[in-house]
Amino acid sequence: MKKSYLYIVAIAVVGIFSMRAHSAMLLGAKVGVDTWYSDSTINDIRTNDANNQFSYYVALEHFIPLIPNVKVRHSSMQSMKFNTDFNQMDFIAYYEILDNNLISFDVGLNLQSFNGRFNGQKFNEWQPNIYSEVRLGIPATSISLFGSLSFGSYDKTTTVDGEVGTMFTLGVAAADLNFKTGYRIQDYDFNYFGTNKGKFMNDGFFCGIEFNF
Template sequence: MKKRVLAAVMGSLFLAPVAKADMLLGIYAGAQGWNTSTTGGFSESSTGSATFNFDDETNTSFYVAFEHFVPLVPNVKVNYTSLDSKGNTDLQASFDFDGNTYEENTTLLTETNIDTTDFILYYEIFDNDLVSFDIGVNGKYIDGTLYVEDADSGESGETAFKGIIPMAYSRVQVGLPFTGLSAYAEGSYLSFDDHKVSDFQVALTYSFVENLAIDMTLQVGYRDITVDIEDLDDVYADLGYDGVFAGLEIHF
């Protein structure tokens, strides 16, 4: 009897630091591969935008989040996403870009290389195995380059832009107890003056490793990003990115 009690006490002593560490600080890290369809166009003026054809691309997203127990201090999440695309378009009207004019019927090669980094501060309103709900603010930093080239003459133009866009943020997750299955919806949104930017994703998840040291979760879902900006570093763009993704999240 005494041996069993001693073993239970010793086990509790070994497990307590692990459990306490998770309560004090939780770290989430994840990566996603995203099959992206791109629509829309861009220009350097409010009246000269053209709509381009883009090929589907595989983009990536990486994130890390830090959650803690300190009251009133927000949790932190940083999310990096690439929004790269290429395509070619037969112009239906003349198009001015970077000091060049591309005439109607020109075959124009286009390329967007855009990186976004979300700096999210959020609070957990609910947090349990059935329902979790987060709300906060997101400063989305956009750093991009837009490139066009005449397929015949080789004449080309390029412009770069960057800026921080403040957005509202929220996340809801619903779990199915004892199955490892859950679903979540996460999004950021802004509609201000002539800017309209949104970033939404929904996914099903399956936790296939779950113990005191580490949790590992698979994700399969759909993501939609809209970048409708007016005069951000002299760039006007109305671009949409959407498609399915698969990912892996690790919780320490």
């Protein structure tokens, strides 16, 4: 009887680990947060009021070829000197063109949402973008290089949001823990305010942490 119980337990343990490994190949998720020390230029005037701002994101990936993966990112921008305080939401649908230990490359579409105040004026607008992201692993190390870019030009509004940096990966139970550092720039030319200028640039260094399940 004792041997029978041992066989049952062994089969159950193997089955659980097999199911977890299989689900890991079929479904995946990334959750991350970045803190960003940035300074703004509004209508060609540097604000010189740099402060810490935050960005949060979650991405869901699956095995179905024709249906895109999804990523949602929230970023907040603020300049008290120019009465500017708005949120940016990125709703990204993308495909994995390559995905291995040395290189990963994603491409898709990003629908940006802006909501808040710019130079004292309230606005709530949407902007379509092309999205891409690449990661290059350095062989025999846990370090990789990454970069992402969203670019859109529609109805006389142009937006560019890009970042480059390095990432260190630490393998933990059931997930990879990624430590990130890099540089991000937003260069926007809003056409939402009539005759008023709507130029906005925000740039600075950031660091962050990401869980890759």
